[in-house]
Amino acid sequence: MSTSTPKPVRGDAPARPFTFYLLALFFAAYVLFLYGPMLCMYLLSFQGERGALSFPMRGVGLYWFQELWEGRSGDIAGAVQRSIPLALVVMGVTVVFSVAAGLGFRRNVRGSSVIFYAVIVSLTAPGYILGIGIGLMFNIFGWQTDWTTSALGAQLSWTLPFGVLITFAVFGRFNPAFEEAARDLGATPSQTLRLVVLPILTPGIIAIALFGFTLSYDEFARTLQTTGSRNTMPIEIWSMTQNVTSPTIYALGTVTTAVSFLIIGLAILAVVRVQRRRLAPPAGAH
Numbered sequence: 001m002s003t004s005t006p007k008p009v010r011g012d013a014p015a016r017p018f019t020f021y022l023l024a025l026f027f028a029a030y031v032l033f034l035y036g037p038m039l040c041m042y043l044l045s046f047q048g049e050r051g052a053l054s055f056p057m058r059g060v061g062l063y064w065f066q067e068l069w070e071g072r073s074g075d076i077a078g079a080v081q082r083s084i085p086l087a088l089v090v091m092g093v094t095v096v097f098s099v100a101a102g103l104g105f106r107r108n109v110r111g112s113s114v115i116f117y118a119v120i121v122s123l124t125a126p127g128y129i130l131g132i133g134i135g136l137m138f139n140i141f142g143w144q145t146d147w148t149t150s151a152l153g154a155q156l157s158w159t160l161p162f163g164v165l166i167t168f169a170v171f172g173r174f175n176p177a178f179e180e181a182a183r184d185l186g187a188t189p190s191q192t193l194r195l196v197v198l199p200i201l202t203p204g205i206i207a208i209a210l211f212g213f214t215l216s217y218d219e220f221a222r223t224l225q226t227t228g229s230r231n232t233m234p235i236e237i238w239s240m241t242q243n244v245t246s247p248t249i250y251a252l253g254t255v256t257t258a259v260s261f262l263i264i265g266l267a268i269l270a271v272v273r274v275q276r277r278r279l280a281p282p283a284g285a286h
Helices: 018-045 065-068 075-106 112-123 127-140 151-171 177-184 189-200 202-218 233-243 250-279
Strands: none
Touching: 018 112, 018 250, 065 202, 065 250, 075 151, 075 177, 075 189, 075 233, 112 127, 127 151, 189 202, 202 233, 202 250, 233 250
């Protein structure tokens, strides 16, 4: 006569320990602390014409977004037209130099440790002090500080170290056997790089590009002393906090946050698409 093990009943599941609820409460408090101010900003940006900078809300509408669009509170359009091209240039330079550094550091180059620490040490320097130093350097040489020159260099001192660190992490998981297989099949070094290495590293390259763009678009400390007379978006927002006493600044924060989430979403979609193409069977395969 065979015996069978009784199936567990859902009601017989062991009770969760007290520490589970304690940690869950701590996590909920952390999320509320992290996103609570943002939610308040979003809500207050959708007030009516009589809206103020604090609760309770006075009406509901898009009045302050219209004020923002018409540029009555600051040079928002000009700041966006400067910040986005600057972020795109910083993103491109960061990707190219980071990937090149990752390829170069795969070999035991003499002095590579010194170069690595020279790149990383800029992360330890306070951004505001570094921005002052770059501004003084331009002043000594008689160069005009501007968002296209000095601000670009200041932001690269922030984005390149992050790009290099991400590249090293990506190359650390790369299997050299793919390159050996490509060489065995007769591929040249340039073909191996273009058709094997870079496609495999595409998700990591997208991450480097995302970091470069967002760090540049949001950078304040290093840009404050180097942007010249024409502000980028973070500095324009800071300037608005000095004289704007209306929910327009909340509307600006809502718009910039939406743009940031849009860029992150596009990057995630790009990574997902790359992963699906990898898992898809080759054309003509049955």
